[in-house]
Amino acid sequence: MKVLLGLSGGVDSAVSAYLLLKMGHEVTGCFMRNWDALANNDYLGNPTINDERCPQEKDYEDAKRVADILGIKLLRIDYIKEYWDDVFTYLLKEYESGRTPNPDIFCNKYVKFGPFLDYAKSHGYDAIAMGHYAKRVDKEGIAYLLKSFDKNKDQTYFLSQISQEQLSFCLFPLGDISKNEVRKIAHELGLKSVMDKKDSTGICFIGERNFKDFLKNYLPMQKGKIIDIENNRLIGEHEGAMYYTIGQRKGLGIGGIPGEVARGWFVVDKDVKNNVVYVASGDENKYLYSVGCSINNLNWISKKPLINHRYHAKFRYRQADNPVIITSMNEEEIELSFISPIKAVTPGQAAVIYEGDICLGGGIIEKVYKK
Secondary structure (H helix, E strand, O other): OEEEEEOOOOHHHHHHHHHHHHOOOEEEEEEEEOOOOOOOOOOOOOOOOOOOOOHHHHHHHHHHHHHHHHOOEEEEEEOHHHHHHHHHHHHHHHHHOOOOOOHHHHHHHHHHOOHHHHHHHHOOOOEEEOOOOOEEEEEOOEEEEEOOOOOOOOOHHHHOOOOHHHHHOEEOOOOOOOHHHHHHHHHHHOOOOOOOOOOOOOEOOOEOOOHHHHHHOOOOOOOEEEEEOOOOEEEEEEOOHHHOOOOOOOOOOOOOOOOOOOOOEEEEEEEOOOOEEEEEEOOOOHHHEEEEEEEEEEEEOOOOOOOOOEEEEEOOOOOOOEEEEEEEEOOOOEEEEEEEEEEOOOOOOEEEEEEOOEEEEEEEEEEEEOO
16 A cells, blocks of 8 residues: 555654555655744743754654665655644643643644645545554454554553544554564664664653643743642642642642651642642542543544443553443443542543453543542
8 A cells, every 4th residue: 555654753653664664565754743842932841942953853854864764755744733723722721721631642633643644645645654552453344443462552542532534544553563572673674763762752742841831831820829638728839720730749849747747749639710729648548539530522433332331441641441330421421430449530631441452432531520
């Protein structure tokens, strides 16, 4: 097939290109540039703002070296406006309302599987390909999204909002191999620019940032109270409730309290309207746990789950699978009951439903239910 591959300048997409060529496909690489730090006022919290070359330019150069070694063409396309309109604006609105979004999920839905896919279709490509650790299996005309062979690297969580049509047009060359094997192949091919390159972290297409400072570029700081939820006492001051997330421990600025055993303080709730952050001490405190949640923005990739059936769910990437039961469901919302209480389930984050290794899809956490 004629395949358009997202070539990011990392080792995963580089080896994906090689594996596609090995399968006999005609491969073209495409480097997507989706963030412009200067145009987007990305100054605070940006550790590379004064570098001679921005990280994206370095990534492009690494991708170009890979393309040259493998003998494939490399395109370069900007989706800066689409990323801002469909991913970053959503992120800001969610934080402003006190929720904690996952931009990687909507980056996949609205960029990698959005305008990038549209470009491929309009330019005669038979498929797109990504360096995600995930598997696509077709059965009776339906494409199913499955966990990858390397469960430690599985990225189906981030693909939970793509559609059946988007999945049906995508290949995942890394679905059956491990990360160690990917590194080994890169060494054997002499892909020096990427073979030992650190995996990208931070915000999708933006990179590493001091996140609180980064948000200050777009959401004004407003100091407020930190309250011990156990006895409603004031124990500190924060810089803005929207900057904090449920389960957060670092960066609270709360020292030890005289006469009390230091057990660490954790964010357990927020009141954005009144700009209050509620905390509790100890990483096993009851306020961190919930027994259920409601989910909206539903997306089912291959089939809908059933009411009163037991499934597994992830509420954060690399979290262990949690047994859950869907207690009610309509077209817009489902209710989940947890078999055992789960820690730090947070409004705004994704809840992804699994049936064995099949990723059915999921939605966005709207409400969390405590005991």
